[in-house]
Amino acid sequence: MHFHDGTLNRDYTRYTQRKLLLIHAGLAVLVLAVLYGIASGAARIPVAEVIRSLMGTGASPRFDLIVWQIRLPQVLAAVVAGAGLSVSGAVMQSILRNPLGSPFTLGISHAAAFGAAFAVMILGSGTMTSAGSIAIANPIVTTMAAFSFSMLAALFIVAVSRMRGAKPETMILAGVALGALFTAGTMLLQFFADDVQLAAMVFWTFGDVARAGWQDLAILGGVTAAATLYFLFNAWNYNAVDAGDETAQGLGVNVGRVRLWGMLTASLVTAVIVSFLGIIGFVGLVCPHVVRRLIGGDNRFLLPATVVLGAILLLVADTVARLVLAPHLLPVSIITAFLGAPVFMLLIVKGQRG
Amino acid sequence: MILHIDDIAFRYNGKPVLDNVSMAVSKGELVAVLGPNGVGKSTLLRCINGILRPSSGAVMVEDENVLQLSAMAVARRIGYVSQYQTAGKLTAFDAILMGRRPHIRLQVRRRDLEIVDGAIKSLHLEDLAMRPIDRMSGGELQKVAIGRALVQEPRLLLMDEPTSSLDLKNQIEILKLIRHVVREHAVGAVMTLHDLTTAFRYADKCLFLKNGRIHAVAAPREITGDIIREVYGIPVEIHHHNGFPLVIPQ
Numbered sequence: 001m002h003f004h005d006g007t008l009n010r011d012y013t014r015y016t017q018r019k020l021l022l023i024h025a026g027l028a029v030l031v032l033a034v035l036y037g038i039a040s041g042a043a044r045i046p047v048a049e050v051i052r053s054l055m056g057t058g059a060s061p062r063f064d065l066i067v068w069q070i071r072l073p074q075v076l077a078a079v080v081a082g083a084g085l086s087v088s089g090a091v092m093q094s095i096l097r098n099p100l101g102s103p104f105t106l107g108i109s110h111a112a113a114f115g116a117a118f119a120v121m122i123l124g125s126g127t128m129t130s131a132g133s134i135a136i137a138n139p140i141v142t143t144m145a146a147f148s149f150s151m152l153a154a155l156f157i158v159a160v161s162r163m164r165g166a167k168p169e170t171m172i173l174a175g176v177a178l179g180a181l182f183t184a185g186t187m188l189l190q191f192f193a194d195d196v197q198l199a200a201m202v203f204w205t206f207g208d209v210a211r212a213g214w215q216d217l218a219i220l221g222g223v224t225a226a227a228t229l230y231f232l233f234n235a236w237n238y239n240a241v242d243a244g245d246e247t248a249q250g251l252g253v254n255v256g257r258v259r260l261w262g263m264l265t266a267s268l269v270t271a272v273i274v275s276f277l278g279i280i281g282f283v284g285l286v287c288p289h290v291v292r293r294l295i296g297g298d299n300r301f302l303l304p305a306t307v308v309l310g311a312i313l314l315l316v317a318d319t320v321a322r323l324v325l326a327p328h329l330l331p332v333s334i335i336t337a338f339l340g341a342p343v344f345m346l347l348i349v350k351g352q353r354g
Numbered sequence: 355m356i357l358h359i360d361d362i363a364f365r366y367n368g369k370p371v372l373d374n375v376s377m378a379v380s381k382g383e384l385v386a387v388l389g390p391n392g393v394g395k396s397t398l399l400r401c402i403n404g405i406l407r408p409s410s411g412a413v414m415v416e417d418e419n420v421l422q423l424s425a426m427a428v429a430r431r432i433g434y435v436s437q438y439q440t441a442g443k444l445t446a447f448d449a450i451l452m453g454r455r456p457h458i459r460l461q462v463r464r465r466d467l468e469i470v471d472g473a474i475k476s477l478h479l480e481d482l483a484m485r486p487i488d489r490m491s492g493g494e495l496q497k498v499a500i501g502r503a504l505v506q507e508p509r510l511l512l513m514d515e516p517t518s519s520l521d522l523k524n525q526i527e528i529l530k531l532i533r534h535v536v537r538e539h540a541v542g543a544v545m546t547l548h549d550l551t552t553a554f555r556y557a558d559k560c561l562f563l564k565n566g567r568i569h570a571v572a573a574p575r576e577i578t579g580d581i582i583r584e585v586y587g588i589p590v591e592i593h594h595h596n597g598f599p600l601v602i603p604q
Contacts (some may be wrong), residue, residue, distance in 0.1 A: 009467035012447050015484060097440065236455055242442040243452060247499070249405045250434030251455045251506070252426035296441025296486070 022294065026308035030079070033312055037075040037319045038067055042327045045071075060173040076214065076231030077212035077220065078318040079311040081273045082283055084224035086310025087303055088266035089284030090291070092230050094238040094299055095262045096168040102285035106175030109151045109281065110182040112274040116142050116204040117189045120197050142204065146275035154177050154267030171263075173354065196251055199216055207280030207333030209318050216276050227269045228307055235299040242297065253269035278335045282340025283314055289347050355380050355416075356542030357402070357510050362411030364394075364401050366450030371397050372408070372566045379510070379542035384533055386557035387546045390586055393563045396437065396596040399512045402544065403432045416508055429456035437514040439495050442490040446498050449487050453502035464507075473501045474539075479533065493524035497531070504535060511536065513545040517552065525549070525566055529556040550582070550601045574599055 038050045045053075045063050051068040052060035085103060092101035103109050119142040153175075160166060160174040190198055212220065231238075236259045240248035245255045270284070287310045288302070295305050314332065317339060321330040357379040361445045364372040371394045387395045400406040402413050402419050413420040415431050423431075432454070442449070450473055454466040477497045482490065487498055493587050496516060503511055516532065517525040533556050536543045547553040554574035555558060558584050562569045562585045570581045577599050582590045 009464075009471045012467060012470075013447075015447075070449065097442075122558060209419070233460075236452070236458065238454055239442075239444065240455055241446075242440070242444070243449065244436055244438050245434035246400075246434070246438055246441040246577070247440070250403060250426070250429065250432075250436060250503070250512075251452065252424070253455070274398030292410075292443055296445065296448075296449050298445075 012185075016301070018133035018299075019295050019305075022145045023301065023308055024303050026305065026312065030312050030315070033315045033319070034075055034079065037078070038071040040319050041066075041071060041322050042329075048124065049130065072344050073212055073217055074210045074318065076217055077209040078315040080217065080220045080224050081209055081277055081280060082202060082287075082310040082312070082314025083228070083307040084220070084269045084310075085274050085280060085284040086287035086291075086306045086313070087224075087228055087231060088269045088308040090288035090299075090303055091238065091262050091266045092284075093240050093288055095259045096171055097242060098168055099289065100172055101283075103267070104281050104285055105172065105179070105266075107153050107177075107179030107182060107266055108175075108270050109274055109279045110186070111153035112146040112150040112271060113205050113279055114182040114186045114189075115275070116148035116278075117186045117193075117201040118149070119145035120200045120204070121189045121193055128228055135249050146204075147271050149182070150271035151267065153182065154264065157267075160262050161259060161263070162256075168259075177304075182194060189288055205279050207274070207278035207336075208331035209277055209280075209314070210329065210331075211277055218221065223272045224269055227265045228303075230265055231262075231303050232300075234262065235303055237261065238299040240300070274285045278331070278333065280314070280336055282336045282344065284308055286344050286347070287313055290343070293347070298318060302308055329331040356383075358414040358542070359402065359504045360412045360414065362401055362413065364397055364406060364408050364409040367554075370566055372401065375411075375563075375566075377561060377571070379544060379566065381394050381536050383540060383558045384543045384545070384556065385559045385561060386534045386553040387544060387561050388548075388550065388553055388585070389563035389569075394437065394566045395409075395563055396514050398563070399434070399514050399546060400545065402510075403434050403512055426456050430504060431508055431511045432512060432590070433498045433506040433508035435496075435511070435513040435516055436502050437518065439499050441495055443486055443488060445484050446487055446490070446494075446501075447474065447483045449476060449498050450479075450501040450505055453505035453557060455507055469497045469505050469507070470501075475599055476504075476535070477501050491524075493521075493528065496520060496524070496528055500528070500532065500535070502511060504539070509541055511541055511543040513543065515546055517547065517549070532556070547566050551599075554599045554601075 033084050035047055035050055039045045039047050043066060045066060049059050049063050050067060053064050089102040093099055123141050157171050157175055158177060161171050191200055193201060194311065235251050239256055240253045241255055248255050288306050291302055291305045291309050295301050317335040318332040321332045321335045324330060355378055359377045362372060362375050363370065375398060387398060390393055397406060401408045401478060407421065420428055447470060451466065451470045474480060479497055479501065480495060487495060516527060517528055520528060529552060532543065552601060554577065557574060559571065559573055560577060561571045562581060564585050569585050575597065577592065579590050579592045591602045593600045593602060593603055
């Protein structure tokens with residue numbers, strides 16, 4: 001590309017507008033995916049009926065019930081969780097300057113799983129229902145335990161980062177170690193658990209967006225929205241940190257504070273999502289990488305784009321999970337892992353060549 | 355006078371790194387800080403822009419004490435080119451635009467883009483502007499870093515080893531560029547360097563650090579073999595070529 005006098009910033013403006021256009025196109029795709037997601041499942045609902053039900057303009061009561069009580073909460077949970085996990089991953093990758101930053105690699109998910117297992121075993125929150133299926137009898141206790149342990153893990157990682165001479169890689173390594181430790185703890189609990197408890201623990205770890213009710217959604221949505229706003233407000237700071245700690249400091253950015261609060265906020269979002277829905281891997285790791293390929297590494301555009309693409313990916317994965325073995329409903333986490341792992345490998349291989 | 359440092363000291367883990375350092379830089383002046391490895395050259399730069407807090411003394415930039423300003427306010431007065439450049443995924447334009455951070459609250463204004471535009475032109479980076487910086491050579495990356503510091507519209511430029519890891523051609527190009535920028539924008543500049551001969555060729559004034567203290571301050575023409583021997587601990591001969599000193603180790 002060659003620039004002549006005075007055209008450089010015009011070209012730059014065009015270049016940023018192209019990115020905005022991509023984000024808006026993503027939003028349009030998201031809306032379509034939401035409608036399709038609500039329409040699809042064991043009982044198919046015509047899209048026109050879905051729209052009518054959403055607008056409250058006279059859909060049949062049967063469709064209304066499916067849309068408002070089953071499909072819509074599930075679809076919205078997928079949108080919120082996909083957006084939250086993916087934007088948290090993007091922020092962690094930026095502020096740690098490490099492509100491996102994600103709730104999964106930092107041990108936060110493993111800590112949540114341990115928390116849930118702890119609640120089932122020690123606090124007795126898992127039982128068998130009268131119908132003979134395994135359920136979490138006390139979801140609030142389980143969720144709170146999962147949340148507490150994942151925040152504990154996050155605080156530990158942040159504490160490590162505050163140590164003198166700690167580098168961003170130190171946090172990743174601490175996270176990997178922490179993940180192993182919590183996995184060992186979960187295994188120990190599982191070893192001593194009885195059949196029902198074991199089933200409840202395993203059941204919990206399958207990340208599933210169908211678990212969320214309207215009340216859960218309000219919490220999930222509120223936390224994710226507030227955190228996303230905070231991230232967008234700090235996008236410039238994350239760009240500066242990405243250029244190196246010293247450069248960022250030279251630009252007047254308090255790197256320690258930006259990293260501390262960024263990590264805490266990203267961990268909080270992850271902890272909330274994971275403790276309500278279970279472990280959903282790979283979205284937080286893979287989605288930011290895909291977006292970076294599409295739109296570049298400028299956090300001012302990267303972050304909103306990861307919100308949109310994360311939402312689309314998890315929603316599509318969940319819709320696939322609902323349809324692929326119908327009438328059996330798969331938890332979405334199985335699909336994200338099956339799709340995410342090959343995509344991640346592809347990105348690594350292509351990255352090597354590029 | 356752009357920069358006036360008055361008797362600063364800095365300790366790391368209780369061990370004195372800088373002691374009793376005072377210096378001054380005037381408009382359009384390029385000062386080279388020289389001395390052996392680990393003598394505190396980089397520490398001095400970081401004390402000037404407040405990344406490190408001196409335990410005593412004052413750093414005045416145009417009559418304002420840097421140590422009492424907020425980090426953002428310092429960044430509007432002092433541009434800093436770190437020795438360590440991380441090549442992120444940004445384009446050169448975006449990377450340089452980041453230098454406007456201290457002036458931007460949320461929204462990039464037209465003026466910000468124009469300033470970046472101007473910097474890119476004066477650095478001759480037009481053809482690379484939309485290329486991601488992780489695909490750039492060391493010299494190009496260094497230019498981007500200097501561009502980022504320039505669009506901060508600073509009064510003082512600090513550069514830590516701006517020519518390390520560059521080949522000879524790029525070293526000369528970057529130093530010429532720095533000198534040109536310092537004169538044209540009438541800013542003050544302090545850089546640390548290892549190569550004495552290039553320092554003498556481009557700096558207006560050389561400041562030698564030894565054991566955390568200023569050992570000598572001299573214009574390149576006044577530098578003697580004795581100063582080099584005392585600072586670096588090896589005997590050297592100084593030859594003059596076209597009026598510039600050449601250092602030849604014995």
